[in-house]
Amino acid sequence: MKNLFKSIQKAVIGDHSHEKAGLLDVIPTIENGYDPIVSFKNVQIGYKRGNVERVIIQGLNLDIMRGEIFGLVGESGSGKTTVGRSLIRVTNVSKGEILYNGVRISGKISRTLSREVKKKIQMIFQDPSASLNDRANVDYIVSEGLRAFHLYEDETDRLEKVEEMMRRVGLRPEHLKRYPHEFSGGQRQRIGIARSMIIKPELIVADEPISALDVSIRAQVLNLIKEFQKESSLTVLFIAHDLSVVKYISDRIGVIYNGKIVELASAERLFEVPLHPYTKSLLSAVPIPDPRVEKVKKVVVYHPQMHQYTHDDEPQLYEVEPGHFVRANSAELAAYKEIVRQGGNK
Amino acid sequence: MQTKEKVLEVRDLSVGFVSHGKKVNVIRNVTMDVYQGETLAIVGESGSGKSVFTKTFTGMLDANGYISGGSILFHGEDLTKKTKHEQWKGIRGKRISTIFQDPMTSLNPLLTIGYQIAEVLMLHHGMNMKEAKEEAVKLLEKVRIPDPRGRMNDYPFQYSGGMRQRVVIAIALACRPEILICDEPTTALDVTVQSQILELIKELQREYKWTTIFITHDLGVVANVADRIAVMYGGQIVEYGTAEDIFYTPQHPYTWALLSSLPQLGTKNEPLTYIKGNPPSFVNEIIGDAFAIRNDYAMRIDHVQDPPMFKISDTHYAKTWLLDPRAPKVEKPKIIQNLRERMKQAAVELKREVGE
Numbered sequence: 209m210k211n212l213f214k215s216i217q218k219a220v221i222g223d224h225s226h227e228k229a230g231l232l233d234v235i236p237t238i239e240n241g242y243d244p245i246v247s248f249k250n251v252q253i254g255y256k257r258g259n260v261e262r263v264i265i266q267g268l269n270l271d272i273m274r275g276e277i278f279g280l281v282g283e284s285g286s287g288k289t290t291v292g293r294s295l296i297r298v299t300n301v302s303k304g305e306i307l308y309n310g311v312r313i314s315g316k317i318s319r320t321l322s323r324e325v326k327k328k329i330q331m332i333f334q335d336p337s338a339s340l341n342d343r344a345n346v347d348y349i350v351s352e353g354l355r356a357f358h359l360y361e362d363e364t365d366r367l368e369k370v371e372e373m374m375r376r377v378g379l380r381p382e383h384l385k386r387y388p389h390e391f392s393g394g395q396r397q398r399i400g401i402a403r404s405m406i407i408k409p410e411l412i413v414a415d416e417p418i419s420a421l422d423v424s425i426r427a428q429v430l431n432l433i434k435e436f437q438k439e440s441s442l443t444v445l446f447i448a449h450d451l452s453v454v455k456y457i458s459d460r461i462g463v464i465y466n467g468k469i470v471e472l473a474s475a476e477r478l479f480e481v482p483l484h485p486y487t488k489s490l491l492s493a494v495p496i497p498d499p500r501v502e503k504v505k506k507v508v509v510y511h512p513q514m515h516q517y518t519h520d521d522e523p524q525l526y527e528v529e530p531g532h533f534v535r536a537n538s539a540e541l542a543a544y545k546e547i548v549r550q551g552g553n554k
Numbered sequence: 555m556q557t558k559e560k561v562l563e564v565r566d567l568s569v570g571f572v573s574h575g576k577k578v579n580v581i582r583n584v585t586m587d588v589y590q591g592e593t594l595a596i597v598g599e600s601g602s603g604k605s606v607f608t609k610t611f612t613g614m615l616d617a618n619g620y621i622s623g624g625s626i627l628f629h630g631e632d633l634t635k636k637t638k639h640e641q642w643k644g645i646r647g648k649r650i651s652t653i654f655q656d657p658m659t660s661l662n663p664l665l666t667i668g669y670q671i672a673e674v675l676m677l678h679h680g681m682n683m684k685e686a687k688e689e690a691v692k693l694l695e696k697v698r699i700p701d702p703r704g705r706m707n708d709y710p711f712q713y714s715g716g717m718r719q720r721v722v723i724a725i726a727l728a729c730r731p732e733i734l735i736c737d738e739p740t741t742a743l744d745v746t747v748q749s750q751i752l753e754l755i756k757e758l759q760r761e762y763k764w765t766t767i768f769i770t771h772d773l774g775v776v777a778n779v780a781d782r783i784a785v786m787y788g789g790q791i792v793e794y795g796t797a798e799d800i801f802y803t804p805q806h807p808y809t810w811a812l813l814s815s816l817p818q819l820g821t822k823n824e825p826l827t828y829i830k831g832n833p834p835s836f837v838n839e840i841i842g843d844a845f846a847i848r849n850d851y852a853m854r855i856d857h858v859q860d861p862p863m864f865k866i867s868d869t870h871y872a873k874t875w876l877l878d879p880r881a882p883k884v885e886k887p888k889i890i891q892n893l894r895e896r897m898k899q900a901a902v903e904l905k906r907e908v909g910e
Contacts, residue, residue: 283744284715392832393600422599422771427815427828434825449744452774452818456826475822479903491904493749495774497816498897499797501906502778507749 244271279458336396394425567624598786657718668706716747788844795870
């Protein structure tokens with residue numbers, strides 16, 4: 209909480225003050241240090257085929273705090289990418305609303321607001337070779353955001369900003385004239401990060417930014433995201449399928465299964481006291497680089513049928529301890545509370 | 555493993571490619587034995603030559619690639635001497651099979667799953683369509699596809715990524731191969747599915763007693779499956795040994811770097827260590843140790859002369875000048891020094907049991 213508080217202070221006193229106040233700028237109201245940058249309020253997202261809607265995300269209630277790295281973990285098809293895409297308004301929300309600094313950004317919004325959303329929320333994609341324009345050089349790719357939002361005074365200023373950002377992500381200004389295919393996967397991902405970061409967004413949606421990269425390069429990209437978060441009080445929604453990666457980088461972790469959050473806690477707590485069987489299954493799959501541990505590993509497979517939910521006892525997301533939520537029915541909730549009381553399951 | 559029969563003996567193998575009218579050496583004098591029934595993992599970054607190396611076992615080099623020296627003995631037969639398609643019949647796909655990374659591209663999207671498995675059975679075992687289809691159902695059952703009979707007539711796009719990889723394994727299984735090459739079989743999959751596929755490969759291996767050659771860039775994955783590990787860099791094997799040799803007492807600076815960049819072993823709020831620079835491009839001739847320019851422990855000799863393989867134990871070899879008796883004693887990086895503790899800590903955090 210202390211950290212959160214600090215970053216807000218900076219946001220108020222710091223470099224934002226001279227800018228013209230936009231629709232999405234922070235009006236600091238800090239109550240008990242609870243300061244979400246994004247709130248999903250009972251959000252439902254589905255894809256329509258004809259008149260039939262297939263619901264992907266159901267009743268999502270989630271707050272992402274200012275300045276944190278929020279890890280969203282789930283398997284393919286769980287809807288984790290859809291959540292990220294709804295934030296940048298690529299996917300429409302069919303019910304509920306998404307608030308950004310208290311302002312609704314889902315559904316029909318004004319053009320000015322839509323433009324501001326684009327400026328404040330940026331995305332880093334999974335596949336760095338597919339998300340960069342083959343036919344544009346790096347200079348063009350990185351400065352596209354600056355041009356779109358007129359964030360530079362003149363040509364020298366623009367070049368300075370781009371070169372500064374290139375150095376920041378560990379590339380050389382000479383690279384600006386080159387094309388994406390001339391770079392390795394890790395370098396391309398860093399170009400993708402530079403492109404997103406140059407317009408100084410407040411929130412980054414990083415959708416599996418390291419899954420397509422070699423392990424030796426993953427560390428560089430993770431370090432870079434972490435540095436940006438620390439220095440410019442950036443908020444990151446980090447989407448991944450691998451808990452070990454998310455644990456390293458996140459402050460809080462949400463586990464999503466079949467479009468519903470099944471467990472949400474601080475990174476430490478989720479690993480100390482995992483409650484939901486699906487979380488346990490994910491944890492059991494994390495590969496540990498130790499042959500003696502791995503050779504006796506038992507993978508827990510999660511079957512959703514194991515819950516035996518009935519209609520009069522529907523599962524809900526409950527808070528079992530401060531900040532630790534789990535999806536359960538009343539019988540499970542009692543059991544989970546007991547586990548927490550005993551200080552975690554062995 | 556001591557007196558095990560060798561199924562593959564690779565001696566001084568070199569592979570070249572012609573690119574832009576220039577010859578480049580991509581595999582440089584690799585010597586390696588593969589023993590009957592073991593799982594050998596080949597680990598390296600993209601561009602280290604690990605895929606090219608194993609492609610020579612089935613004669614699947616790209617058109618501009620050629621074997622420029624050395625030999626590969628498979629049951630006494632030299633595979634490098636085979637040049638024509640007919641000569642590979644009965645070996646490629648049948649006795650040595652490969653599972654590739656992306657199951658979507660290795661299956662034909664226009665044919666049903668059932669037909670694609672049956673096709674292999676008809677070709678290699680001379681079955682008729684009816685027998686082959688029956689056998690295909692059994693194979694799908696073996697790789698744990700639920701309701702195999704019902705899903706025989708589905709097309710690849712109707713299967714999920716993990717299921718498609720299971721189908722590819724079933725096809726490989728149909729031939730009863732002696733050697734199964736798994737080329738990054740789980741890279742495109744989720745961790746949960748990944749661990750299930752690895753488990754499946756291990757189980758089937760126990761039953762069919764084949765030899766697995768496992769290619770990956772992720773050292774974390776191979777701890778589970780590998781008996782022995784070979785680390786590849788710049789077209790050479792730089793260190794090899796049993797899984798315990800490599801994980802518990804790594805000797806080569808490149809192996810150190812690979813291990814220490816694993817996020818599982820990272821400590822929160824400390825930057826992860828990573829390998830600087832890029833893997834060598836083969837366009838210019840490599841002088842000395844290929845890893846020297848990225849190596850924090852490089853000595854002057856590393857830039858001049860390629861180190862030989864040094865023997866550490868009967869099972870463990872590494873190719874670095876640091877093992878030369880004349881080399882100064884270096885302090886291993888901190889993360890490697892307390893690697894065991896970090897591993898244990900990672901295991902404890904995930905509440906895993908630690909084996910003996």
